Amino acid sequence: MAQPQHINAMKQDFSSLLNLGASSPIAVLGLAAIVLFSVYRALWSRNAGNPPLPPGPPAEPVLGHYRIVPQDAAFRRYADWAKEYDTDVLFFHSFGTKWVVLNTLAAATELLDKRGSNYADRPRFVMFEEMGWSPTLTWLRWGPKYQLHRKVLQPPFVKSKVAQYTALQRREALRFCLGAIDHPEDWLTAVRRFSVSIVLKIAYGIEVEGRDSPWIKLAGDTAHAVGKSGAPASSIMDRIPATRYLPDWLPFMERLRYAHTWRPTIQNLTGLPFEATLKTRAAGTENNSFVHTRMGHWDANKAKGQVNDFSLEDIKGAAATIVIAGNDTTAASLMLLVLYLMQNPSVQHKAQAELDSLLNNKEENRLPTWSDLPNLPYTNLILQETYRMNPLSPLGIPHASVADDVYNGMFIPKGTIVYPNVWAMCHDERVYERPGRFWPERYLPEEEGGNGEPFPVGNFGFGRRICIGRALAENSLLIVLATMISTLRIEWPLDEEGKRTPFEPEWSFRGQAIVMPFKTSITARTTTARSLLAAELEALERHTEE
Numbered sequence: 293m294a295q296p297q298h299i300n301a302m303k304q305d306f307s308s309l310l311n312l313g314a315s316s317p318i319a320v321l322g323l324a325a326i327v328l329f330s331v332y333r334a335l336w337s338r339n340a341g342n343p344p345l346p347p348g349p350p351a352e353p354v355l356g357h358y359r360i361v362p363q364d365a366a367f368r369r370y371a372d373w374a375k376e377y378d379t380d381v382l383f384f385h386s387f388g389t390k391w392v393v394l395n396t397l398a399a400a401t402e403l404l405d406k407r408g409s410n411y412a413d414r415p416r417f418v419m420f421e422e423m424g425w426s427p428t429l430t431w432l433r434w435g436p437k438y439q440l441h442r443k444v445l446q447p448p449f450v451k452s453k454v455a456q457y458t459a460l461q462r463r464e465a466l467r468f469c470l471g472a473i474d475h476p477e478d479w480l481t482a483v484r485r486f487s488v489s490i491v492l493k494i495a496y497g498i499e500v501e502g503r504d505s506p507w508i509k510l511a512g513d514t515a516h517a518v519g520k521s522g523a524p525a526s527s528i529m530d531r532i533p534a535t536r537y538l539p540d541w542l543p544f545m546e547r548l549r550y551a552h553t554w555r556p557t558i559q560n561l562t563g564l565p566f567e568a569t570l571k572t573r574a575a576g577t578e579n580n581s582f583v584h585t586r587m588g589h590w591d592a593n594k595a596k597g598q599v600n601d602f603s604l605e606d607i608k609g610a611a612a613t614i615v616i617a618g619n620d621t622t623a624a625s626l627m628l629l630v631l632y633l634m635q636n637p638s639v640q641h642k643a644q645a646e647l648d649s650l651l652n653n654k655e656e657n658r659l660p661t662w663s664d665l666p667n668l669p670y671t672n673l674i675l676q677e678t679y680r681m682n683p684l685s686p687l688g689i690p691h692a693s694v695a696d697d698v699y700n701g702m703f704i705p706k707g708t709i710v711y712p713n714v715w716a717m718c719h720d721e722r723v724y725e726r727p728g729r730f731w732p733e734r735y736l737p738e739e740e741g742g743n744g745e746p747f748p749v750g751n752f753g754f755g756r757r758i759c760i761g762r763a764l765a766e767n768s769l770l771i772v773l774a775t776m777i778s779t780l781r782i783e784w785p786l787d788e789e790g791k792r793t794p795f796e797p798e799w800s801f802r803g804q805a806i807v808m809p810f811k812t813s814i815t816a817r818t819t820t821a822r823s824l825l826a827a828e829l830e831a832l833e834r835h836t837e838e
């Protein structure tokens with residue numbers, strides 16, 4: 293969801309335009325004129341008489357920074373430029389689009405939090421509209437529709453309300469560990485099941501039955517469709533919206549083709565669970581899922597002859613938001629937890645010791661519950677360190693400025709796209725000693741052997757657009773982490789010679805920063821772990837089915 297892909301996408305769009313030019317020089321000249329005009333109008337005409345723009349590397353004529361910013365791991369390059377130009381805000385432009393990158397927590401807090409109302413907008417996501425997304429909070433521009441969606445979606449996820457989902461989350465945590473013990477070679481299915489089961493149940497009341505559930509596949513397909521669609525607001529349709537009406541077979545419209553190819557998948561994700569839920573309601577089944585609750589309000593208003601501000605399309609889109617925003621992020625975070633525990637056996641052992649001493653495991657033989665979590669400080673530090681090591685959206689989800697602004701004598705024009713460089717903030721050597729090292733103790737005070745470093749900030753965004761699901765996500769991750777530490781032994785896999793050999797897995801830094809599927813060895817940590825998991829799962833299954 294972050295920036296590197298938008299540069300990449302522009303490259304694809306632009307090189308396709310150049311290909312077209314081979315057969316149609318007039319088209320190239322026309323497009324060049326449009327680009328030059330939009331660059332002038334969007335950028336320089338607005339800057340006349342204002343303070344200077346923030347610094348940044350020199351741009352190329354016409355193309356601006358499109359060839360300057362790397363496609364991969366741009367967040368690292370931005371962090372280097374911030375040092376080189378001795379600034380916390382960098383400025384870039386390309387084809388009339390302007391963007392700034394905020395490289396310190398101070399800049400992000402000042403602009404996105406304190407001046408939040410000026411940075412609550414998003415760029416327009418025309419390509420996502422073409423892909424068939426219903427109104428979706430994450431992509432909505434600032435305005436009454438956005439505010440209505442946020443007002444409806446936020447309440448069930450505030451900290452005081454997410455307790456209603458704890459039984460579900462614990463059940464899925466137990467299922468994950470049991471799945472990983474029973475099918476260690478297929479631990480990723482257990483990961484995907486864990487994340488999608490939680491969001492489908494909350495959004496629609498749908499149960500994911502078994503490892504072969506079609507819902508797991510649909511969630512995977514959607515993740516693929518979104519993951520490869522490029523960064524939001526980066527396609528030629530986003531730059532020049534009228535191009536969405538061009539035929540998609542034109543050589544330079546490959547992203548429109550992509551949107552149309554994946555449209556059925558997106559429509560399935562937003563449509564199928566919604567239709568299934570409407571059917572269960574029509575058959576008289578009620579549950580407390582988001583859709584059932586909203587449909588209850590909708591029916592009641594309709595019966596009273598009152599206008600429904602929140603339309604059926606809105607309910608459909610808002611429910612899909614829960615799945616889109618909450619599924620992949622949770623799955624990717626759980627993969628990171630497995631990775632860091634595997635890579636850092638001493639951390640794993642320390643966390644096991646913390647759990648064992650609390651649960652007195654050998655005598656009582658029980659698994660961690662919600663009431664144990666506040667008494668597991670080291671487990672919590674592991675989660676904080678996981679957030680810091682690899683922010684999933686290293687450049688956040690872009691905000692956009694509503695009006696002209698000046699920050700530390702630098703001009704930020706209206707309509708500028710704003711990327712918080714969360715990775716740079718989490719890896720700032722002035723704040724974190726040896727930031728590339730996974731060291732959960734760094735947050736402890738010095739007298740307890742730590743460095744007194746602050747918890748990372750920004751992984752869930754900033755200001756008015758901050759993630760609504762962070763309390764839910766944190767609960768999911770903490771309960772699954774504690775259950776894993778208690779029941780699983782996670783080690784390097786055995787190689788062909790039967791040795792455990794450390795390796796660095798592959799990563800993808802285009803858009804989101806995610807670890808690619810990797811091999812690991814997962815076994816039950818104690819002789820009773822599996823039976824304990826199975827017994828508690830059975831009890832919870834009865835409970836959550838009610």
Ligand code: HEM
Binds near residue numbers: 429622684685691754
């Ligand atoms: C580890 C898990 C998660 C991470 C790292 C994460 C991260 C983020 C980030 C970085 C943003 C952008 C905030 C901004 O623009 O400043 C965001 C927005 C959002 N997240 Fe999450 N998220 C996670 C889980 C969830 C879950 C479980 C839900 C489900 C309810 C959710 C729902 C949303 C929504 C609806 C938005 C859009 C908010 C808006 O634009 O007003 N997220 N998230």
